[in-house]
Amino acid sequence: MQPVARLTLRALAGVSFSVEPGEAVALIGENGAGKSTLLRVLATLILPSRGQAEISGCDVVSDGAGARKQLGYYTSGNEGFYGRLTGRENLRLFATMNNLMRREALRRIDELAELLGMDEILDRQSRTYSTGMLQRLGLARSLLHAPAVLLLDEPTRSLDPVAAAEFRRFLKGDIVGRLGTTLLFASHTLGEVEEMASRVVLLAEGRILAFDTPRNLCAQTGAAHLQGALERLTGPHSSTERNR
Amino acid sequence: MNMHITFEKLWAFFRRDLAIARGYRSAFILEVCEALFGVATFYYLSRFVESPQLSSALPQGGNYFAFALIGFAFFDYLGVAFNAFDSSLEEARQNRTLEALLVTQTSLPVMLLGSVIYPFVLTSLRTVVYLGWGVLLFGFSVRSANWIGAILILLASILAFAGLGIFSTSYTLLFKRGNPAKWILLGLSGFLGGTMYPVSILPKYLQDVARLIPITYSLEGMRSALLAGAPFRLLWPSIIALLIFAAVLLPVSFLTFAWALRRTKITGTLTHI
Numbered sequence: 001m002q003p004v005a006r007l008t009l010r011a012l013a014g015v016s017f018s019v020e021p022g023e024a025v026a027l028i029g030e031n032g033a034g035k036s037t038l039l040r041v042l043a044t045l046i047l048p049s050r051g052q053a054e055i056s057g058c059d060v061v062s063d064g065a066g067a068r069k070q071l072g073y074y075t076s077g078n079e080g081f082y083g084r085l086t087g088r089e090n091l092r093l094f095a096t097m098n099n100l101m102r103r104e105a106l107r108r109i110d111e112l113a114e115l116l117g118m119d120e121i122l123d124r125q126s127r128t129y130s131t132g133m134l135q136r137l138g139l140a141r142s143l144l145h146a147p148a149v150l151l152l153d154e155p156t157r158s159l160d161p162v163a164a165a166e167f168r169r170f171l172k173g174d175i176v177g178r179l180g181t182t183l184l185f186a187s188h189t190l191g192e193v194e195e196m197a198s199r200v201v202l203l204a205e206g207r208i209l210a211f212d213t214p215r216n217l218c219a220q221t222g223a224a225h226l227q228g229a230l231e232r233l234t235g236p237h238s239s240t241e242r243n244r
Numbered sequence: 245m246n247m248h249i250t251f252e253k254l255w256a257f258f259r260r261d262l263a264i265a266r267g268y269r270s271a272f273i274l275e276v277c278e279a280l281f282g283v284a285t286f287y288y289l290s291r292f293v294e295s296p297q298l299s300s301a302l303p304q305g306g307n308y309f310a311f312a313l314i315g316f317a318f319f320d321y322l323g324v325a326f327n328a329f330d331s332s333l334e335e336a337r338q339n340r341t342l343e344a345l346l347v348t349q350t351s352l353p354v355m356l357l358g359s360v361i362y363p364f365v366l367t368s369l370r371t372v373v374y375l376g377w378g379v380l381l382f383g384f385s386v387r388s389a390n391w392i393g394a395i396l397i398l399l400a401s402i403l404a405f406a407g408l409g410i411f412s413t414s415y416t417l418l419f420k421r422g423n424p425a426k427w428i429l430l431g432l433s434g435f436l437g438g439t440m441y442p443v444s445i446l447p448k449y450l451q452d453v454a455r456l457i458p459i460t461y462s463l464e465g466m467r468s469a470l471l472a473g474a475p476f477r478l479l480w481p482s483i484i485a486l487l488i489f490a491a492v493l494l495p496v497s498f499l500t501f502a503w504a505l506r507r508t509k510i511t512g513t514l515t516h517i
Contacts, residue, residue, distance in 0.1 A: 011512070037512070043347050047509040065349060073347040080340030084264045096256040097348035097355075099249055141344065 011037040012048070012206040019199075021148070024176050024183040026197035028190070028230070033203040035186035036075075039151045042184070043073040056148050069099075072142030072150045072181075076157040079138040083127030087118065087137050090126055091144065098145040105144075112140040115174060132163045139167075143175070150175060152185035156192060164192070172196050190226050200226075202233060209233050253350055257358025258365070265362070276373050283377040286312045302442060306471040310384055314467050315439035317374040321398070322433055322459050324360075324367045325405035326426045329413040332359030346514070352505055353498065356413070364402060388473035397469055397479065400486035401462035407493025408458070414497070414504040417514075433459040458493075461485040 012034045019025045027035040040046045041053055044064040052059060058066035081090045088109060095105035113119050116136045121129065126137060135158065142150060155171065156164035172195070175181045187193050193200060194214055202210040202217075210217055210233055214226045223229040265272075290309035302311050333356065336342035345355055378384030412425040436443070436450060437459035443451055454460045465482030468474035508514040 040512070045343060045346055045509065045514060046512045047506065049510060065351075068347055068349050071347070075343070080342070080344040082260060082264060082339070082341065084267045085260065089260075089263060093256050093260050094344065094348060096252055097345060097350040099349050101249075101252070145349070 010206060012041070015051075015203070015206070015208055017201055017208065017211050019149075019182055019184055021182050022176065022180045023199065024172065024185070024197050025199045025201060026193040027184065027186040027201050027203060028188070028193055029203035029209075030234070032205075034206040035203055036153050037206075038203070039073070039153050039184070039186055042067075043071060043151055044068055045073075069145070070148045072145070072147035073153075074138050074142040074151070074155065075153040076135060076138070076155050076159075079134045081126040081134065081137060084125055086124055087122040087126050087129070087133075088113075090137065091122075091140060094141045095144045100145060108144055108146075109140075112143055116140050116170070131158045132160070135159060135167070143181075146179075147181065149182045149184065152183065154186055154188065156187075156189065164189075168192055168195055190230070194226055202230065204234055250354060253354055254358045254361060257355070258361045261359070261362035265366075275370060279370065279373045280377050280381075282316070283313065283374055283382060286316065287378075287382040306385075306467075309378075309382065310471050311442075311467065312440055313374065313378050313384060314470060315463055317371045318398075318401070318463060318466050319434065319437070319439045319459065320367050320370065321364070321401060321462075322405050322408075322437075323430065324363050325402070325409035326412055326430055327409075328360040328363035329356055329406075329409040330416045330423060330426065332356060333413060333416055342514070353501070356410070360406070360409075386470055389471075390469045390473050390475065390479070393469035393474065393476055393479045394466060396483055397462060397465035397486070400483050400490065401458065401466075403490035404458040404462070404486045404493060407490055407497045409497075410501050411493065411497035414500045417501070417504040417508055420513075429457075433457050436460065438463050458486055458489040461489075 015034070015038060017025075027038060029035055037046060041048050042055060042060060044060050044067055047061055052061075054060065055067040056070040058070055060067045081087075082093075085093070091109045091112070092105055095108060096102075100108060109122075113122050116139065118133070118136055118140065121133055126134065129137065135155075139155075142152075152171075156167050159167055171183065176183050176196075183196070185196070197214070199211065199213050200217060201208060210220075212220070214229075217223075217229040217233070218225060221229040221232040223232055287309050290307060290312060294308055298308055299306075302308065333342070336345060336355075336359075346352065375384065375386065379386060408429055412423055412429065415423050415425050432453075433439075436446065436454040437457055438454070439459075443454045443460055443464075446454060461482045465479055465486070468482070469479055505514070
C-alpha cells in the first residue's frame with residue numbers, strides 16, 4: 001500500500017542553496033545521497049512534502065508549469081524515445097509538447113542538430129542509434145525550448161572517455177559559455193566536476209555537507225585536490241568514484 | 245493560442261501513434277480478416293438460435309444476428325476506454341518516455357487524452373469493418389439507419405466511457421499493476437449491459453442495476469438508431485442518460501486522477517514500473 005501509506009523515508013532535509021544565472025554547479029555525493037531526488041524535485045517530477053524550491057523565480061510546487069518552461073532535464077541512460085520514430089520525429093513531438101509551433105520547432109531542431117553534430121543521423125529511426133547518439137538526442141530534447149536552466153543527472157555516465165570529454169567541452173563551451181544557460185548537474189566523476197563546475201554541492205544522506213568552489217573546499221580541508229577534500233569531508237570510505 | 249496549441253499537441257500524439265503503427269501494417273490486415281471470422285461466427289450462431297419468438301423479444305426489432313453484431317462491435321469502445329488510458333500510461337513508463345514528457349509544458353491529462361485518440365479512431369475503423377462484413381456477406385441491413393443519431397450516441401458514449409477509463413487509470417497510476425476497477429466494471433458491463441441478450445430478460449433487480457451503467461444506454465440507443473432507424477425523439481433519452489453519466493464521471497474521474505497524480509509525485513513513484 002505504498003502509495004497511500006504514511007511517508008517514512010526522508011530523502012532530503014534542510015537543503016538550501018542558490019545558483020546564479022549562467023553558473024555551472026555540480027551535485028556530488030555517495031549513491032543515495034539525494035542528488036537525483038533533488039534534481040527530480042527541481043524538474044517537478046517529485047513534490048517535496050515541505051520546503052520551497054524555485055527555478056528562475058517559479059515555485060516548483062505552486063507554479064510547476066512556469067518552472068517547466070524555464071528548465072530542461074536530462075538523465076543519462078534513461079533517454080526515453082520512440083524507437084520507431086526518427087530522431088527528427090521524436091524531437092518534433094517533444095518540441096510541440098514544449099509549446100513550439102511547427103515552423104519554430106523545425107528551425108530549432110535544425111539549429112540543435114548542427115550544434116550537436118546530428119545532421120547525418122536525425123532522419124534515422126532512433127532505435128538504430130548508439131548510446132552516444134541517444135545521449136546527444138536527449139540533450140537536444142532538453143534544449144529544444146531554450147531553457148534558462150539545465151538539470152543533468154550524470155550526463156556522461158554511459159559515454160566512452162573521448163565522447164565524454166567532447167560532451168563536457170560542448171556543455172561548458174556552448175551551453176554555459178555561449179548560450180549562458182545555468183547548469184546544475186549530478187556527477188560521480190570528480191574530473192568532470194573540476195572541469196565544469198564553478199561551485200560544488202556536497203550531499204550526504206539528504207543533507208548538504210558543503211557548498212563552495214572546489215578551490216575553497218580544498219583550502220578549508222587542507223587537501224591538495226578535490227578528491228582529498230571530499231575524503232576529509234565525508235570520511236575515507238566514500239563510494240564516490242575518483243576517476244580524475 | 246492555448247486552445248490552438250492543445251489541438252496541436254493532440255494532433256502530435258495522433259501523428260506519433262500513426263507513424264508507429266505504420267511499422268505494423270500487417271497487424272491491421274490480420275485484424276480485418278479476424279473481424280470476418282468474428283462476424284461469421286455470430287451469423288451462424290444466430291441462424292442456430294433464431295426463431296420468431298426470439299426476434300419478437302428483441303426490443304429494437306431486426307434479427308438476432310444484427311442485435312449481437314452491434315452489441316459485440318460497440319462493446320469494443322468500452323474496452324478501449326478502459327485499456328487505452330491504462331496502456332498509454334504503462335507504455336510511457338515502460339519505454340521511459342513518461343519522465344521526458346512530464347518535464348515538458350504539457351499536462352498529464354492532455355498526454356493521456358492525446359494517447360487515446362488513435363485507439364478510438366482504430367476502434368471506429370474496426371467497427372466499420374465489422375459492420376461492413378455484415379452488410380457485404382451476411383445480410384446485415386442498415387438501409388433505414390439514423391446515422392446522425394448513431395454518431396451522437398457514439399460521441400456521448402465515448403465521453404461517458406472515457407470518464408470510467410480515466411477513473412480506473414487512477415488506480416494504475418497509484419498501484420502500477422492489476423486493476424480491479426477495470427475488471428469489475430468491464431465484467432459488469434458485459435454481463436448486464438445487453439451485449440448479447442436484451443436487458444429485459446434479466447431479473448428485475450438486475451435490470452435496475454443495469455440502468456446504473458452507461459453501456460446499457462449506449463447499446464439501446466445504438467440499436468434503435470441503426471436497426472430501427474429511430475427518430476431523435478426516441479434517441480434523446482439514451483443520449484441524455486449518457487451525457488449525465490459523462491457530466492458526473494468526467495469531473496469525478498479528473499479529480500481522482502489529479503489526487504492520484506499528486507500522491508505519486510509525493511511518494512516519487514510516478515515513473516516507477
